[in-house]
Amino acid sequence: MCDQADEAIRISNLSVDFRKQSPAKRAGTEGSYFPVVRLPSLSIQQGTIVAILGPSGCGKTTFLKVIAGLHDPCGKNVRLTGDIKLLGKSVTEAVRSHLLSISFQVPVLMPWRTSSENIMLPLELTGQMAKMGVEQLEQNRYDIDQALKTVRLPGFQDRYPEELSSGQLSRVAVAQAMMSQAKILLMDEVFGTLDEANRMEMNLRLRKINCSLMHRTVVFVTHSVEEAVLLGDRVLVFQRLECQVRPESSVVKDISIALSERSNEVRYSDSDFHKQKQDLEETLLSLEA
Numbered sequence: 574m575c576d577q578a579d580e581a582i583r584i585s586n587l588s589v590d591f592r593k594q595s596p597a598k599r600a601g602t603e604g605s606y607f608p609v610v611r612l613p614s615l616s617i618q619q620g621t622i623v624a625i626l627g628p629s630g631c632g633k634t635t636f637l638k639v640i641a642g643l644h645d646p647c648g649k650n651v652r653l654t655g656d657i658k659l660l661g662k663s664v665t666e667a668v669r670s671h672l673l674s675i676s677f678q679v680p681v682l683m684p685w686r687t688s689s690e691n692i693m694l695p696l697e698l699t700g701q702m703a704k705m706g707v708e709q710l711e712q713n714r715y716d717i718d719q720a721l722k723t724v725r726l727p728g729f730q731d732r733y734p735e736e737l738s739s740g741q742l743s744r745v746a747v748a749q750a751m752m753s754q755a756k757i758l759l760m761d762e763v764f765g766t767l768d769e770a771n772r773m774e775m776n777l778r779l780r781k782i783n784c785s786l787m788h789r790t791v792v793f794v795t796h797s798v799e800e801a802v803l804l805g806d807r808v809l810v811f812q813r814l815e816c817q818v819r820p821e822s823s824v825v826k827d828i829s830i831a832l833s834e835r836s837n838e839v840r841y842s843d844s845d846f847h848k849q850k851q852d853l854e855e856t857l858l859s860l861e862a
């Protein structure tokens with residue numbers, strides 16, 4: 574049990590249902606709902622990197638969107654109840670205070686802005702750029718160069734999105750998240766378009782930066798068990814609830830990854846790494862069955 578003062582995310586009695594896309598709905602009559610997410614209680618400590626795994630359609634993206642306030646609790650196709658606290662604030666307050674950032678597999682970049690300008694966008698939107706003096710602006714430019722180097726895109730400052738491959742676009746979006754100053758980063762399969770080798774390298778870079786510099790809380794969705802165990806401090810496995818009569822929790826597994834070293838080689842040679850990976854793979858297989 575962690576100290577509440579150190580909690581980045583606290584969730585109680587979260588319940589999300591979507592309305593079935595049925596002919597009744599299209600005809601404008603009240604349709605029935607199906608359960609998508611149930612989380613009686615979840616606490617995530619500050620500075621933790623949490624990976625979410627689970628079969629397609631089990632509610633991973635929905636969960637991130639709910640935390641980010643992207644589902645209207647009063648929307649007519651969603652039933653959303655429960656309590657979410659982000660660094661002690663409600664979702665609305667946290668969004669207003671720019672405490673979180675969300676990145677998707679298909680990056681949302683402005684086509685008329687270069688990589689640097691896209692990376693700066695969150696700082697502009699939050700008014701932080703306007704307050705910067707000459708020195709800070711200079712530092713900011715340096716930080717952007719570093720962020721682009723970290724995502725292995727040195728010298729890509731002036732490229733427009735249409736000049737980038739899908740993997741490069743994902744990496745610009747990750748650089749943008751890193752620069753956003755948000756304390757909670759939500760990432761939905763952001764490395765999905767990268768090949769295996771690039772993905773692993775990006776994971777380790779992200780972990781290293783997060784540990785040494787920013788100590789932010791990261792919740793990321795992935796379909797790769799290896800990525801989850803390499804990058805995560807903790808892994809949650811979600812299950813589909815749609816066919817359950819009285820669904821209790823989306824989480825079927827919640828494990829801590831206690832590997833001592835974070836370098837790639839050491840982790841690969843750690844027997845716990847392989848045990849945890851195999852255990853998670855078996856859990857996922859049983860959920861697919």
Ligand SMILES: Nc1ncnc2c1ncn2[C@@H]1O[C@H](COP(=O)(O)OP(=O)(O)OP(=O)(O)O)[C@@H](O)[C@H]1O
Nearest residue numbers: 591592609627628629630631632633634635636650
């Ligand atoms: N806005 C919406 N309205 C109605 N149903 C939705 C909506 N968004 C998602 N769903 C449904 O909710 C369920 C969970 O969707 P979600 O996108 O959260 O799954 P996921 O775990 O992210 O899947 P994947 O791994 O394929 O990305 C699915 O059955 C999906 O069809």
Ligand SMILES: [Mg+2]
Nearest residue numbers: 633634635761
């Ligand atoms: Mg998804």
